Amino acid sequence: MTFQEKIKEYPVTLPASQGPLLKSVQDWAFSNGLTMLTDDPATAVHAPVTLHPSPFPRSVFDESIEAQRGFNTLYSKISSFTNNNWLDKIIDKLAPSDPDFTGKLWETHKLSLVDGKPIQPLTLGLFRSDYMIDQKDGNLTPKQVEFNTVSVSFGGLTSKVADLHRYLAATGAYGDDAKFDLDDIPRSNSISELANGLAQAHKAYVAQNGAQKSKTAVLAVVEKHEKNAIDQRHLEYQLWDNHGIVTHRVSMLEATKVTEIRDLDGVSRLYYNDAEVSVVYFREGYSPDHFPTQAHWDARLYLEKNRAIKCPSVYTQLAGAKKVQQILTDKSELLKFVSEKDIGPLVNTFVEILPLGEDSEGGKRAEQLARTEPERFVLKPQREGGGNNIYKQDIPGFLEKLPKNEWSAYILMELINPPVIQNHILRKGELFTGDTLSELGVFGTVLWNSENGEILHNDTTGWLLRTKLESSNEGGVAAGFGCIDGVYLVD
């Protein structure tokens, strides 16, 4: 059965009595940690999930996974101090258009350097590349929506959703009308694999610094009232179970009070009580909201300017800017990092992205396309904000009103046309059935030396499918509009 035929027979009919199936999903969630926190610290809610995994073309899935190691390499090189600090020039130019966030990150990065170098050359990336299925001309291909270099989430919960779907399918919970072959519902090993990435960095630190393994720990920097803490905790427990590594959790601001920097042999080392910190794993600091005061920026600098390996460094975080993504669609720029023979899998996922308000060839083309073929594009602000995208026919009018000197705060991105699939979403105990859109995220971990670009570890580390009702504008799972899905591979 082709993918197009398969999605026509969705949604799978629910058993006449839905109660036991919904109960099965919820009880499984509460038994297996597929949960999110609530305002009441004593209770948790099941994570929002689809009842059934969404049909997904096997070739698109395989291509997306396949591209990850290449993307890991690419972004590790971009955020290394090689290639004449290629990233510097881009961020230098971008910073003024977003002084409060990009600008402050850029300043933090520069202040963290000692003699123009980072105190710790090793950097860890836990990345996620997001794709939608594009179905232009009947061909199904993965097209990259964005590349995330900081605080990628749902690596913990996605493993659980895949296991839930497999359990339901295997035990016949979907009823007699819904048969799935378990081979077509892959697992996502992102919990163990992302934890392994953290462990690799930890081990490299211990070896590099003659630290005592039993006295060394990972420091997770987390938001104070993080509802998605369980997603993070799964990695933490796996770090302990599989590698014997302890994680301590603090908020960025707390970190300056409960940790200290000790100078040993002229090296600034970070300590949490008696434990030397090997890796600072940032799950906070990815959004302007996380820096309400200068003290927060000071804390970020404090955490950057020491020997611990950062996941990610500020510099790596900056490499995730949309502007970078746009520039990389220019093949001559991409070839500075990837050899001609290796660019295929990456380039195949690119849509056209053009700069606005630039006196370049791309800038001119963007202005023209925005006027003549707006139906093919979306206008996105450089800085992710949610809800600020301008779609299709609205673009010309929007640009007309926008002063020309503010145009450069936007990029023009070719629209991806994903298939619409009917599915059932269970969110806080309520069932929604309707047309949905999905986005596949592929996780990757890479550990590298930013002074010479040498890669010490590079791995594909599972995947995530997020699905939302087509009728909702925003897809954030934590924010309350999307849900976690699983894939049901179709040839």
Next chain:
Amino acid sequence: MTFQEKIKEYPVTLPASQGPLLKSVQDWAFSNGLTMLTDDPATAVHAPVTLHPSPFPRSVFDESIEAQRGFNTLYSKISSFTNNNWLDKIIDKLAPSDPDFTGKLWETHKLSLVDGKPIQPLTLGLFRSDYMIDQKDGNLTPKQVEFNTVSVSFGGLTSKVADLHRYLAATGAYGDDAKFDLDDIPRSNSISELANGLAQAHKAYVAQNGAQKSKTAVLAVVEKHEKNAIDQRHLEYQLWDNHGIVTHRVSMLEATKVTEIRDLDGVSRLYYNDAEVSVVYFREGYSPDHFPTQAHWDARLYLEKNRAIKCPSVYTQLAGAKKVQQILTDKSELLKFVSEKDIGPLVNTFVEILPLGEDSEGGKRAEQLARTEPERFVLKPQREGGGNNIYKQDIPGFLEKLPKNEWSAYILMELINPPVIQNHILRKGELFTGDTLSELGVFGTVLWNSENGEILHNDTTGWLLRTKLESSNEGGVAAGFGCIDGVYLVD
């Protein structure tokens, strides 16, 4: 350090800032299924737990575990149709004093027999023997509080609590002042072991009946709004993960509607849709509340009178009566089931239990002791109700007012004097610190042929420590007064 010295240094001082420790406990619970359901089907609450495992004498722990296989054998023999149906005479006499429950169970059992025999001679017991530490004369020994033959609970959650305590101890979450050796905080493998018991019965059924393994399933009979469902689900998931056996869940009343009995080759077999039921696992039907109408009793008979193996059979459930426990303290009665050389480990756990309102030697002794040494005893109704026990000095006055013909509804049981230990209890996010009392439950599974008493499988299957504040009268974890604890073994 001796046990008495150890408990003097309890409670372990909490870290100055308790927040991270409490958060660690709650997040761990939500990540690992240490949860209970709430009235809102979309949310769960962490199970009530002690922050630290309670000190427990290693010898008492070992003796309690040691006795379990013997108790499994004893109760399998009692609920077999051997020894001239020893149990029949006891229940026949007991039933009139509790016609609505014991009487109806007794009637159900008799109606289920065909030509005086059960349709399925194999019976599965998932038992739990409960003990308190007695510290008379400075000796620490386990004394049996009661033996449970039906719907024993917390075999799922106790494994999780032991793992939680081990995790907290190993990762230093208790702070620098609280050091535990992991070897002294044993795991309780009750999830996998109790599931294994169910699997043994399932396999025996498949072999016995030429059933198709893939088309055969376990039927769990559960209360409709069971808050402790996650405890049960853990066994269900393990049955699937380790043995590939599917479990279907129905309430007793529902069972008569969604299952059917098919006569094949003259044998009544139970079916849930297309699946032949191998084992009916009762987690409902242990309390008079579960039988509000005759339809419920009809449902219980319906589930009993077919080829599926019962866990437990009505007859086995009846063997858990307090009256049976009392009679077994008479050595001559015990020797009908256990050989002289094997009774030691069992008898050592017995306190004195005497019948009231009987014209026997025991009855006379009871009446005398109740008047002369009431401070040594508790008066318990035959039927467990909670809050109906009469303690010490209250006994003589109570008996005075009670018509003599109602005396036989009670037994006189020697008091156990457990040590009081300070500990911290976390319940629904609230922390309580105070004097606590604990009860150790030891799980055992036994599969036997009730026609000839032959035992096919007999195992000790983990343990449970329940702890409550001394100031609360009732210790029920699910009912809201007690919590789940772990043991910290002290030599």
